[in-house]
Amino acid sequence: MPIYCVGHKIPxxxxxxxxxxxxxxxxxxxxxxxxxxxxxLSPETAFILDKFGLEAPELKLSYAGEQVYIVDHSEVTQxxxxxxxxxxxxxxxxxxxxxxxxxxxxECWIRPVGCSNTVxxxxxxxxxxxxxxxIAGIMLCAILSDTVIFKSPTCTTADIRCVEALAxxxxxxxxxxxxxxxxxxxxxxxxxxxxxxxxxxFKDFDMNGxxxxxxxxxxxxxxxxxxxxxxxxxxxxxxxxxxxxxxxLLLLTDxxxxxxxxxxxxxxxxxxxxxxxxxxxxxxxxxxxxxSRKKQVVPPLQQAFA
Amino acid sequence: MPIYCVGHKIPxxxxxxxxxxxxxxxxxxxxxxxxxxxxxLSPETAFILDKFGLEAPELKLSYAGEQVYIVDHSEVTQxxxxxxxxxxxxxxxxxxxxxxxxxxxxECWIRPVGCSNTVxxxxxxxxxxxxxxxIAGIMLCAILSDTVIFKSPTCTTADIRCVEALAxxxxxxxxxxxxxxxxxxxxxxxxxxxxxxxxxxFKDFDMNGxxxxxxxxxxxxxxxxxxxxxxxxxxxxxxxxxxxxxxxLLLLTDxxxxxxxxxxxxxxxxxxxxxxxxxxxxxxxxxxxxxSRKKQVVPPLQQAFA
Numbered sequence: 001m002p003i004y005c006v007g008h009k010i011p012x013x014x015x016x017x018x019x020x021x022x023x024x025x026x027x028x029x030x031x032x033x034x035x036x037x038x039x040x041l042s043p044e045t046a047f048i049l050d051k052f053g054l055e056a057p058e059l060k061l062s063y064a065g066e067q068v069y070i071v072d073h074s075e076v077t078q079x080x081x082x083x084x085x086x087x088x089x090x091x092x093x094x095x096x097x098x099x100x101x102x103x104x105x106x107e108c109w110i111r112p113v114g115c116s117n118t119v120x121x122x123x124x125x126x127x128x129x130x131x132x133x134x135i136a137g138i139m140l141c142a143i144l145s146d147t148v149i150f151k152s153p154t155c156t157t158a159d160i161r162c163v164e165a166l167a168x169x170x171x172x173x174x175x176x177x178x179x180x181x182x183x184x185x186x187x188x189x190x191x192x193x194x195x196x197x198x199x200x201x202f203k204d205f206d207m208n209g210x211x212x213x214x215x216x217x218x219x220x221x222x223x224x225x226x227x228x229x230x231x232x233x234x235x236x237x238x239x240x241x242x243x244x245x246x247x248x249l250l251l252l253t254d255x256x257x258x259x260x261x262x263x264x265x266x267x268x269x270x271x272x273x274x275x276x277x278x279x280x281x282x283x284x285x286x287x288x289x290x291x292s293r294k295k296q297v298v299p300p301l302q303q304a305f306a
Numbered sequence: 307m308p309i310y311c312v313g314h315k316i317p318x319x320x321x322x323x324x325x326x327x328x329x330x331x332x333x334x335x336x337x338x339x340x341x342x343x344x345x346x347l348s349p350e351t352a353f354i355l356d357k358f359g360l361e362a363p364e365l366k367l368s369y370a371g372e373q374v375y376i377v378d379h380s381e382v383t384q385x386x387x388x389x390x391x392x393x394x395x396x397x398x399x400x401x402x403x404x405x406x407x408x409x410x411x412x413e414c415w416i417r418p419v420g421c422s423n424t425v426x427x428x429x430x431x432x433x434x435x436x437x438x439x440x441i442a443g444i445m446l447c448a449i450l451s452d453t454v455i456f457k458s459p460t461c462t463t464a465d466i467r468c469v470e471a472l473a474x475x476x477x478x479x480x481x482x483x484x485x486x487x488x489x490x491x492x493x494x495x496x497x498x499x500x501x502x503x504x505x506x507x508f509k510d511f512d513m514n515g516x517x518x519x520x521x522x523x524x525x526x527x528x529x530x531x532x533x534x535x536x537x538x539x540x541x542x543x544x545x546x547x548x549x550x551x552x553x554x555l556l557l558l559t560d561x562x563x564x565x566x567x568x569x570x571x572x573x574x575x576x577x578x579x580x581x582x583x584x585x586x587x588x589x590x591x592x593x594x595x596x597x598s599r600k601k602q603v604v605p606p607l608q609q610a611f612a
Contacts, residue, residue: 074403088403091403091414094411095411096407096408096409096410096411096412097380097394097397097406097407097408097412097414098407099405099407100403101402101403101404101405102402102403103402103604103605103608103609104402104418104601104605105400105401105402105416105417105418105419105460105600105601106402106403106416106418107416107417107418108397108403108414108415108416109414109415110411110412110413110414111411111413112410112411112412112413122432126428126432154411294411295410295411298409299409299410302409303409
């Protein structure tokens with residue numbers, strides 16, 4: 001029976017590349033493992049896998065009775081729907097500790113770094129397993145994506161050292177150039193339905209009993225979103241109603257200006273205003289220096305709900 | 307502001323020795339840390355610290371507003387009462403994943419091995435920090451205690467290798483002899499009140515909404531408990547009523563015969579009988595081969611409650 005290595009719902013590059021890298025490592029140390037995914041690839045992830053000639057993990061939604069190694073989260077809402085009927089054998093992550101629990105001992109590799117793939121690199125080092133060129137390439141891209149090419153406040157020296165080491169293995173000289181190429185793919189929104197954009201990197205959080213959905217779109221220049229912004233606002237309102245959510249937040253992150261425009265629809269805007277210490281006009285506010293949902297957006301909101 | 311390294315309530319040797327070993331490591335890598343404890347030392351732990359000339363960690367019950375590194379568990383019931391008001395910066399453990407959560411990223415070193423101190427040894431290796439002789443000694447004793455001198459089914463090759471490496475550092479040739487000496491101290495019950503014996507290694511678990519307390523006494527020969535057994539039965543009945551518990555289980559483990567006599571008081575004995583596939587006569591049953599609460603007692607009971 002293989003161990004399924006799977007990231008979170010609405011997978012980002014860290015979840016997909018991490019599942020592939022972890023499954024490869026497990027197979028090398030004699031534990032049969034298969035990388036899987038809980039949803040469609042984003043254009044960014046498709047670009048990364050294509051670039052290094054790797055296949056997408058298989059789509060698999062049900063895990064009852066299986067062994068699962070959770071990648072890039074520890075939250076029930078982000079895990080497979082039937083995770084309670086699976087055996088979680090491990091978790092590799094870089095977020096706050098969520099509400100997944102187990103009935104048997106497991107391994108958790110959780111570190112306060114910028115990306116799960118940085119932690120997976122530590123696992124390779126621990127087990128003394130060589131990383132193949134292509135896998136080093138996708139791990140490196142996942143780290144550049146999660147750390148916004150080292151600009152995010154979540155980025156640590158461990159992430160930077162890790163990218164440097166992986167770049168050497170993958171034979172990539174200009175990894176920052178590769179990062180920009182990747183973010184250009186991410187910034188292409190033309191012809192994409194508003195719902196797809198909103199859900200591209202969307203996570204639900206339980207905040208003191210309130211369901212809060214937070215999406216993020218990272219672009220090189222916010223101007224590319226001007227035309228679709230009204231449709232985005234309309235769509236997050238729909239998403240709030242459909243999911244019976246307390247609030248839906250969408251971060252439009254400008255990685256060059258290093259800040260985010262926040263779009264909000266909420267049952268109680270004052271909670272959100274309290275969280276970020278800013279008044280919200282017309283459902284919008286510019287948050288200067290805010291690049292990281294995990295470090296700069298979720299914790300203050302969680303506090304405001306507490 | 308130091309990081310407090312603290313084990314679980316009613317601390318065992320793993321919790322105490324682990325807190326000391328972890329605090330020392332943190333200080334070596336430039337993070338100010340202080341070992342603390344949530345309760346009195348057991349005679350076994352007092353013997354270990356005395357043997358290697360180390361001080362007991364300070365008793366500290368409140369952690370609101372502090373930074374805490376949790377040792378040897380990840381359960382709210384076993385953590386400091388005000389843990390929700392503290393910042394958990396890390397967890398080192400070898401149990402199932404419990405219900406502690408955080409609002410910020412942290413480090414979790416959790417592995418399915420026999421003892422937290424085995425995981426802490428891996429942390430020393432990761433950081434390249436040398437272990438002082440005395441700390442190697444107490445870490446080794448904690449592992450021998452948790453693995454019942456390698457007899458417990460929780461014991462892994464990692465634990466054995468770790469004890470061998472620590473014995474070399476500590477200059478101990480006959481570590482199995484040291485383990486027996488330690489278990490002899492643990493087996494001395496004369497003159498100890500029944501309540502002290504019951505609580506010596508006692509943990510509460512939330513099992514599908516039911517509070518279940520499980521204690522364990524490990525002795526070299528069960529005969530030493532004959533005289534106190536009626537008092538133990540009486541006391542676990544009291545403990546059940548006082549704590550409004552669904553059940554209280556007490557394992558009397560004979561480490562030479564490699565099995566445990568289980569004493570039970572329960573609102574529903576049939577759940578316990580279903581868990582272990584044995585009928586319970588007069589509140590007692592012999593469980594052959596059962597040495598580990600974590601691996602052989604908690605999981606089947608959790609299943610029976612599910």
